[in-house]
Amino acid sequence: MKRKIQNMYESNRRMLKRLLCGLLVSAMVCGQTVPAWATSKAEKEKQEAQKKLEEANKKAQDAEGKKSAAQNQVSKLTSDLTALLSDIKVLETDMANKEAEIKQAELDYAAAKKDEEKQYASMKKRIQYMYEKGDTEYLDIFLQVKNMSDLLNKAEYVEGIYTYDRDMLITYQETKQKVADYKSNLEEDKAEMEVMELEYKEQQSALETLISTKKKEVSNFDSQLAQAKQDAAVFAQTVAKKNEEIRKAKEEEARKKAAEEARKKAEEEARK
Numbered sequence: 001m002k003r004k005i006q007n008m009y010e011s012n013r014r015m016l017k018r019l020l021c022g023l024l025v026s027a028m029v030c031g032q033t034v035p036a037w038a039t040s041k042a043e044k045e046k047q048e049a050q051k052k053l054e055e056a057n058k059k060a061q062d063a064e065g066k067k068s069a070a071q072n073q074v075s076k077l078t079s080d081l082t083a084l085l086s087d088i089k090v091l092e093t094d095m096a097n098k099e100a101e102i103k104q105a106e107l108d109y110a111a112a113k114k115d116e117e118k119q120y121a122s123m124k125k126r127i128q129y130m131y132e133k134g135d136t137e138y139l140d141i142f143l144q145v146k147n148m149s150d151l152l153n154k155a156e157y158v159e160g161i162y163t164y165d166r167d168m169l170i171t172y173q174e175t176k177q178k179v180a181d182y183k184s185n186l187e188e189d190k191a192e193m194e195v196m197e198l199e200y201k202e203q204q205s206a207l208e209t210l211i212s213t214k215k216k217e218v219s220n221f222d223s224q225l226a227q228a229k230q231d232a233a234v235f236a237q238t239v240a241k242k243n244e245e246i247r248k249a250k251e252e253e254a255r256k257k258a259a260e261e262a263r264k265k266a267e268e269e270a271r272k
Contacts (some may be wrong), residue, residue: 042249046242053235060228067221074214081207088200091193098190105183112179116172123169 042242042245046239046246049235049238049242053232053239056228056232056235060225060232063221063225063228067218067225070214070217070221074211074218077207077211077214081204081211084200084204084207088197088204091197091200095190095193095197098186098193102183102186102190105179105186109176109179109183112172112176116169116176119169119172123166
């Protein structure tokens, strides 16, 4: 009778042990929150996010490089524009000086022309006077000579009057022509300067347009850079999230494996 009671007790103990082991294994298995297949899925999503993160970082680097290059171009173009504006300023000063020289040449020409006209009128008046007098005045001069030497002096005097008038007229004419040539040269110089100024203005306009375009490029690259950084931040967060999911999935797989081993061990123990 005692032996029978002991066998019943041992049998109940084993059944209770099996039940407890079963409950323990069930509790370990039921505690799983992430399915086993989630690891491969999370890995794939992580790789996709990592690839997009690398692409976003490359876009950010490209935008940064292009922005830097555009900024350097803006700096150089601005420097070129500054130098050009300085040249235009110098040219405008030279043109103002040239205009003043032209005005002075006009005054000099007017004066030379007036001297020429005055000399011509004086010479014409003297010739007219001699013609009207029939050269009797000069004849009286020769009649008053005392000797040959005096005669030569008188002749040289009359000849000198003609020579002086002629030479003075030629001098005034040459002076007037020189002033006219000088004025013409000044006007040619000014015309060339005006062409240069027009070319400089066209260069200025082209540089200003190019600078404006490059500044817009810099602004555009700023936008691209900001967007790339924003995308990179999002993909980085996705990678971090998937890393966490993978970590949890691996922990769960390890926990499931331990539970399976515990179940087998419990079954073995229960069979003993």
